[in-house]
Amino acid sequence: MASSSRSCAATKCEIASCAMCHCCQTDLCLDHLKEHRDRLNEKLVPLTNQINTVLDRLKQITPTSLPNLLMLDQWRDAAHQTIDRFCQHMRNELFQQAKNKPLEKLHATRNILDQLIQKQGATRENIDILIKDIEQIEQEFNNLQKISINLRPLVIDKHAIIQSKASNKLQHESKKKKLSVDPLEQQNELEALQNGIAFQIFVQVTNIF
Ligand SMILES: [Zn+2]
Numbered sequence: 001m002a003s004s005s006r007s008c009a010a011t012k013c014e015i016a017s018c019a020m021c022h023c024c025q026t027d028l029c030l031d032h033l034k035e036h037r038d039r040l041n042e043k044l045v046p047l048t049n050q051i052n053t054v055l056d057r058l059k060q061i062t063p064t065s066l067p068n069l070l071m072l073d074q075w076r077d078a079a080h081q082t083i084d085r086f087c088q089h090m091r092n093e094l095f096q097q098a099k100n101k102p103l104e105k106l107h108a109t110r111n112i113l114d115q116l117i118q119k120q121g122a123t124r125e126n127i128d129i130l131i132k133d134i135e136q137i138e139q140e141f142n143n144l145q146k147i148s149i150n151l152r153p154l155v156i157d158k159h160a161i162i163q164s165k166a167s168n169k170l171q172h173e174s175k176k177k178k179l180s181v182d183p184l185e186q187q188n189e190l191e192a193l194q195n196g197i198a199f200q201i202f203v204q205v206t207n208i209f
């Protein structure tokens with residue numbers, strides 16, 4: 001063995017090195033070079049397994065399996081309830097507004113009529129006014145059927161979600177590869193949501209009648 005040649009770096013190997021492994025800058029004899037390469041290649045198998053495991057776990061994840069996305073369902077339910085309440089409220093209010101005016105007139109006319117009957121003192125003018133008033137009231141009641149409203153489209157876009165505190169936190173958390181959030185904070189948000197204060201849908205009705 002020439003003194004200038006470098007020996008194999010493997011422990012207890014006294015054979016002169018025949019090559020240098022470029023990946024780790026180590027001088028090795030042929031046998032140890034093969035062994036070294038085999039050992040490196042062996043590490044590929046567990047890596048493949050690891051990737052497969054992650055792939056399997058990813059397949060298990062569905063849109064409904066992520067706990068924070070349940071907020072979306074609760075938001076939807078709260079929004080549905082808000083719309084239901086709004087429609088019911090507006091239907092009653094519009095109906096009352098339309099009905100009350102002719103109804104008040106009808107009662108007033110009825111009072112005048114009752115008084116005239118009681119006094120038995122009707123004049124031709126009284127009768128003409130009464131006939132005219134009743135016709136007018138009838139016309140107003142007929143107009144109830146013609147109530148028309150214009151509704152602006154309800155626009156819900158992605159900003160409703162992205163700009164909310166909860167989803168910002170979601171994005172933030174997912175960057176950290178964490179799905180859990182502070183339980184207390186989450187609880188507060190859920191309560192706010194259930195109480196209908198966290199998300200409110202604003203619907204404006206225009207051109208009533
Ligand atoms: Zn190497």
Ligand SMILES: [Zn+2]
Nearest residue numbers: 008013029032
């Ligand atoms: Zn060797």
